[in-house]
Amino acid sequence: MTTIRRAAADDWVAARDVRLRALADAPGVFASTLAREQAYDEAEWRRRVSTHAWFLAGDVGVAVGVPEPDDPDGRHLVGMWVAPEYRGHGVADALVDAVVGWARDEGAVRLALWVVDGNPRARGFYERHGFVATGERGPLPSDPAVTESRMTRSISSGRGTR
Numbered sequence: 001m002t003t004i005r006r007a008a009a010d011d012w013v014a015a016r017d018v019r020l021r022a023l024a025d026a027p028g029v030f031a032s033t034l035a036r037e038q039a040y041d042e043a044e045w046r047r048r049v050s051t052h053a054w055f056l057a058g059d060v061g062v063a064v065g066v067p068e069p070d071d072p073d074g075r076h077l078v079g080m081w082v083a084p085e086y087r088g089h090g091v092a093d094a095l096v097d098a099v100v101g102w103a104r105d106e107g108a109v110r111l112a113l114w115v116v117d118g119n120p121r122a123r124g125f126y127e128r129h130g131f132v133a134t135g136e137r138g139p140l141p142s143d144p145a146v147t148e149s150r151m152t153r154s155i156s157s158g159r160g161t162r
Ligand SMILES: CC(C)(COP(=O)(O)OP(=O)(O)OC[C@H]1O[C@@H](n2cnc3c(N)ncnc32)[C@H](O)[C@@H]1OP(=O)(O)O)[C@@H](O)C(=O)NCCC(=O)NCCS
Pocket: 026, 029, 030, 079, 080, 081, 082, 083, 086, 087, 088, 089, 090, 091, 092, 093, 114, 115, 116, 119, 120, 121, 122, 123, 124, 125, 128
């Protein structure tokens, strides 16, 4: 069974370590880069962890819930990552469930995300969780040559399709 916990500011080292591992493992799928985040100091990590909803699966998985700009009823899922040796074993499912639960508890009715085009495993995973592509596409901030697609799902009436 996967234990997921919400990180507090004092968990910033654990959050930092798993996030840097994610950026090193999958550099082409995130909006940020390893070099950029390696430069953050303790104060910045504490700020990040306490400002947003970081969910950690030990040191092998992370997902973060953030506000959705211009949509008080929406939340956004970012930073989703599971260590390669733990993929396909339900860790990612537990992380998404945690973020969905957080968003619901905040009163949100929608959860959105961006996924890089050409990341079929992530896309398949999100589709299994009920996310549907909206048709919106844009450049990946960390590499504008890469495009990403927006997906969204309702979180007001059950967890989706599984
Ligand atoms: C995205 C991620 C968190 C998903 O976790 P996971 O444990 O790999 O996900 P799962 O194995 O539960 O689900 C992946 C699904 O995609 C399917 N899949 C795998 N490869 C696929 C492919 N090439 N094409 C289509 N579907 C594929 C799997 O069969 C599975 O679906 P199923 O459970 O219905 O069979 C994980 O792969 C990861 O960390 N990837 C690197 C970082 C990343 O891409 N993050 C997303 C940023 S938006």
